[in-house]
Amino acid sequence: MRGFAVPNEEQPRTAWLYQEFMTMRAEWMLLLFLSASGAAHASATRGFDVLHYDVALIPDIAGKQVAGTQAIQLRSEIAALTEVVLDSGKLKVSAISVQGRPQHFAQHEGKLQITLDHPLKRDAVATLQLTYTGSPPYGLEFAPERDEVYTIFSTSQWMPSVDAPDERATLRLSVTLPAGLLATGTGRALPVSTLADGRVEHRWQLDTPMPGYVYGFAAGRYQQAQARHAGIALRFLSAERSPEQLQAIFARTGGMLDFFAARAGLPYRGDYQQALVANTIGQEMAGLSLMSEAYGQEVLDDPDHVALIAHEAAHQWWGNRVTCAGWEHFWLNEAFANFMTAAYLQQSQGEAAYQAQVQRWRSRLEALRAKGADHALVYDSWSAPTGDDRAVVYQKGAYVLHLLRAELGEEVFWRGIRDYTRHHDGQSVVTADFQRAMEKSAGRSLQPFFAQWVYSAAP
Incomplete structure (x- = not known):
């Protein structure tokens, strides 16, 4: 990640900062594209369509590792589906089964190739059960000094999935974390559960099929602020900013959502959460946007420096929904x-x-x-x-x-x-x-x- 260039006298400071953030954001997103296939892959070309992911993660924040179990429900799009290929980044898959039957699989260059023991007929549905671990080089970010973990591009670095943007599926996500952390994730928040050892399981349900690259979560020793705007529940999180500062940083969020809804001809759907994390160029997810703590300070210094907040909010329509x-x-x-x-x-x-x-x-x-x-x-x-x-x-x-x-x-x-x-x-x-x-x-x-x-x- 490169540092900022020096703005010239004719370039407004707010515009210069936004340009730098967008340029750095674009450079960061290259990681996603290098891990993905690079071309459109319709479900018929893949041979299957993913319907639903059910993922349970246990991040080790101090060790910068993750363990996960996953159920992937998919439907065959061809006469006899014998192979399923997923993106899996640097994750190490240890077991895959279908209805309790072990399936043969291999991993190579970020791809997980699964050979089905029984061909799946057209329109037939099957559920794959996966177990995996990993130390993701990116995609799942750890900041142990802040007791923080959060996701950026790309999703396949923390859950085997299809990275292509034409693949939409629903998601049920659970993340088990130490007590005392606050968390936010894509989808509707479900009740948390406290386990016998004191850890807390946070859960979310995404009921509207969305591209996998907008799945994610963030968790840390956050402070939070909440607000409501036109029936939309807003929530702001940060490890460094006070609730009052968070309200100031994200004060214009409601107006942005109103503006984009009017331009799209579609009202915003669901709740909207924004979190300041240790280090990111900006990350849109379904109902959730992440920005850096440093950017939050920029907005406190200059309340008009809201372009990045607006950019990620705009993606809720253009990028996520379309x-x-x-x-x-x-x-x-x-x-x-x-x-x-x-x-x-x-x-x-x-x-x-x-x-x-x-x-x-x-x-x-x-x-x-x-x-x-x-x-x-x-x-x-x-x-x-x-x-x-x-x-x-x-x-x-x-x-x-x-x-x-x-x-x-x-x-x-x-x-x-x-x-x-x-x-x-x-x-x-x-x-x-x-x-x-x-x-x-x-x-x-x-x-x-x-x-x-x-x-x-x-x-």
Whole structure:
């Protein structure tokens, strides 16, 4: 992780900090893509569709290790399913069974290959039982000095799963922790249980199928603050900030959720929790966002420095609920979150705040062009993205959405965004889905625009 560059005098401090956070966030996310397959894999190609994960974890915070048991319910998508391949990172699987029958398996280069003893017919459902341990190099982060453990990219580093973003499943997660820790996780919180040895089992149930990369949790010796906004329960956690400071840091969360809900045409669903952890660039999960303690201090120093909070909140719609079908369409996640953040800043801080974002995107695109690194927003493969590739997805992609807004005008553009988001809620999409929605709103073909700005490097 690199340090911050020094801002120039013409660049607002808030904009500079946001740019640095987004650049570092993009670099961190490379870890996910290097561990994943890099291309879209529909369930029919995999041969199966995961329906539900049931995971029980016991983290050893001091030892930076984890032990887990897992039940994976899946359905065959082919005539005779004989092999199931999952992503498993550096985890060491010790046993796999189906209805008590041991299954043969092998692990190689982050993949778990399971050979079923009885082929699974099309539409038949089976449940795999797994036992594993590991010392994840990333994905599950430990901060023993804070009695803290939390998840970042990628999920397969702490539970065998399918990393591809088109795979959606429900989740039941339990994490057994020492007494005295507070925890937050994806999904609806279930009652905690105190075990005979004094440890506490925290549990969550995610009832809406979501991509595996937005599963996760955080736990530590936190302080907390709570609030309600328009029926949404908000909860803020930190090991270093007081409840009063947490209220100040996340004071604008409710307004952000209102703004994005209006732009999406979809109300926020469920409760929303935000935690400041030891070290992260920013991590969206289902109903949960993580940011660093250092970023929290930045917001205390400058209450307008809320772009990262807004970015992660925007992902609750664009990224979580409407998800790119494959990483080669990743701009549909990150460019949207970047653009929606700028639109929120425009509404909350004024036109100058929005234009500062636009100018930064434009400058980054000009720099890419100058070095011959401009690229179409849709990639043939996203298996080993460079820093320039990530700049294309984050910054150029947001700039293209700004240009499309100017091309269509406010009413047509935002109607198209709402129709696209509502129509594909709970789905994984490709760029053509977005183009069709915007063309329907415009009442005309947008192929020339998309050909120039989306499907090729603009001249």
